[in-house]
């Protein structure tokens with residue numbers, strides 16, 4: 001047990017916390033990056049890192065471009081195949097390169113790149129348990145009994161963020177939350193590692209089943225949907241997952257001879273379908289802790305990275321002006337919501353209005369096949 005003094009505490013070293021830390025590597029600030037686990041550690045996810053997220057990471061730290069180009073455990077995605085009910089797959093081609101990388105490896109690579117600079121102090125296996133703010137400082141106590149004191153704290157500690165709960169009063173709201181399960185398979189057949197597969201089917205509405213290759217014969221496979229439907233329809237996601245595979249001839253041709261390599265595990269998705277409190281006296285929230293997941297597709301890595309970068313820019317201004325109060329930190333909140341809220345509000349409306357309607361899905365599928373214009377619009381939405 002010890003007391004540590006820093007300028008800034010970042011709680012959580014996932015993509016949000018790591019991006020924020022990387023963006024502050026040259027700042028001269030004394031920063032403690034805390035995580036609940038030793039790295040490498042798994043994070044239940046689809047492992048798909050969108051091109052915009054890759055681009056943002058490289059803009060934060062240009063050396064990551066070469067690092068990830070050389071990184072052997074990735075697949076480069078160029079297309080998505082959309083299977084709508086029993087229709088033939090719709091192929092959507094992307095201009096920019098996205099990656100699929102097991103989160104265990106991706107997150108570890110980011111943390112290693114931080115450690116190599118020696119500019120940030122990393123404390124793995126230090127779970128933040130309690131946080132208190134007063135006029136002078138913020139102090140975070142860990143499960144082990146260590147205390148970290150600083151001018152500001154950033155909550156980057158994911159969907160169950162203690163910082164968000166303790167400082168922003170965050171509570172799970174099923175209307176703005178998703179549930180999903182995921183497993184890894186080996187010996188997968190008839191897949192192209194450059195092509196992600198999404199299955200939009202009446203049995204998994206409002207949500208989707210995914211098969212994202214992580215090599216020529218391995219895949220990340222999962223299903224997710226909005227929590228309010230899981231509860232109201234009493235859906236057991238694990239049962240749905242296996243039943244869906246059993247009943248789909250297309251998935252049988254890919255997974256029929258495959259072996260499941262991990263437990264089928266679930267995790268929550270806090271959707272950005274309402275405006276959350278993401279700042280206050282001496283704190284900012286980013287990534288899943290700020291409920292930034294896109295409600296249409298479950299994408300959260302890219303917003304985690306961009307919000308991490310935006311928080312870092314705000315922190316630089318806060319230390320320059322010696323201002324850490326709620327009033328000053330509102331600028332971060334305004335920037336974040338200003339950048340994303342309009343888009344997310346529209347996406348939420350689309351999801352809430354159409355996502356559980358199989359007829360609309362069939363019509364969209366039909367129009368996507370027939371009309372390049374609808375295909376392009378749908379691509380933008382994805």
Ligand SMILES: Cc1cc2nc3c(=O)[nH]c(=O)nc-3n(C[C@H](O)[C@H](O)[C@H](O)COP(=O)(O)OP(=O)(O)OC[C@H]3O[C@@H](n4cnc5c(N)ncnc54)[C@H](O)[C@@H]3O)c2cc1C
Pocket residue numbers: 011012013014015016017034035036037043044045046047048049050126127128129156157158159160161162180181182222224266267268269286287288289293298299300301302304
């Ligand atoms: C099944 C599933 C599939 C998904 N698929 C995709 C996908 O394919 N692509 C995509 O873009 N997004 C996907 N998402 C969303 C994505 O996983 C998250 O949005 C993303 O991980 C958010 O990053 P983060 O850094 O905010 O949080 P996290 O990645 O959750 O990182 C939080 C970090 O905080 C640490 N932590 C937790 N508690 C504490 C504590 N008390 N003290 C200190 N540290 C703590 C954790 O150990 C972790 O390292 C998926 C989510 C789920 C559940």
